[in-house]
Amino acid sequence: MRNLYLWAIALLLTAPFMVVLGVSVGASKNIAFPPKALSAAWYNELLTEAEWLASIGLSLLIAFIAGLIATTLALAINYVLWCTGSGFAKATFALGLGPFMLPPIILALGASLFWAEVGWYGRMEATIVSHGVFFVTLPLVIIARGFASLTDEVIEAAQMMGATSSQLFRTIVFPLIAPYVFTGFALVAIISVNEYLIANMISGFVVETLPIKIFNNVRYGYSPVVAAASMLFVVLTVTILLILSRVTDLVALFGTSKDT
């Protein structure tokens, strides 16, 4: 009964992607499953056509910088909270939880109005900054767990030996929380690469990221290249998470450890 349920859910969760995989390696120009003949033509088109390559490059660039912004911000907020524990720091932390709780359309519309007023509407920098700020929540929570895992003895020892606060941060704190920071960065980067609505409302008509391109393609008649592009996403996302699972203990990070 238990195993049956687990298998059924696992099947349901993966089935859509099996079909997409099938379509992406099929030779037929129409969407068909199961494929009658195999071909790599769609992947070839995806990775050689300038239009698709441009979208892939844009998405990766945005994701990388947005990831840096979000993790830096999350690290700064957590560091100040850890150093001072002041009400102001707590308020900033709470503010950082906000974007995750609001429907993205509200953030997207607010941001697009804001950037229009600032004069950056339709620019890639606007998308990068908004992604960086709106996706701060996950690294914020994850890095907070890193700071919670620091034991007072280590810090006190370093302080007693005369470490300044910047030395303390560089030699003790940062190395210990680095895995958490990296996990946060990777998650923001993945989410940013995959995000559609905010990117579309801020600068979608100029900066066509991969999800926007896929969405537009699906809307106006689609070819199996879209399936190939989707598989690229799936592979990218799963690969990064697999690497992540080597770097950090994901099971502990998401709950089983009793350290909280």
Add this chain to the structure above:
Amino acid sequence: MMRSASYGSRLIGGLSFGVMAVFFVIPLIFMVIVSFYQPDPMGFYKVDFVWENYRKFFSSFYYTVSLRSLYSSALGAILVVAFSFPLVLFVSDLSRRLQLFWIILLLSLMCLSEVIIGFAWLILMSESAGIPRFLEWLGLWENPRSLSPSFGAMMIGLVFLGFSIVSLILYPSVSRRDRRLEEAAITLGTPPAMVFFKVLLPTFRTSLLSVTLTMFVYLLGVFVMPTMLGRPKDWTMTVIISDKALGDANLPLGAALAVVMLLVTVLVLFVSAFLTRRRTA
């Protein structure tokens, strides 16, 4: 432990607060302001102070749309939690290796674009590939037709989208639960199926309720599933807002609708916080 509030940490604190305020809070405030402006067919908007945009919300069309959004989000949230709670319970008792497999699977799905998931289901429900074709092959369906767009297809998309998120939110508390309660119940002769209803459901009542509300808010904001898998009459508020803002270039109306949605969201979050607070108090 003594930690000095040095000059540097104050500076960093001020800066990070500033960034959050400028790029997160100010856009929201500005959106509220724009919702009182007049639409301008030639540009973005005309500065003004009118209630006109809000009055439009209470016209029957937007009113119906929002009621429908509330209905589909509520139904979706309940379904998501109903499916994912048993899964999380089962997964939390698996070996560590298998737990890691499930976490990676759920994390992948959580991160994966709505666009990709929507596209995958679109194919899965199409005539030429996927479920209709499979049923034809089984001999169950003579003349298969595409299953989307339809309300059902949209709901499947919504549930699929929310499933990984709810599972990952529930996972920590479920995996750290006190298993002695269940063992005691079984020792005392409760049938395993009843343990679920008599022990586990009551224990997690508040967290289930709060995660349902979180999911409700999340599903209110989903954009891609209704547009890809639903019929125009299934379109939710999010789609209409985006349509007004981008399609009709009526930003003030879009902003007003978004403000109403923001108010509903904040209300739901307050209720959720109140429910969790009461338990801990």
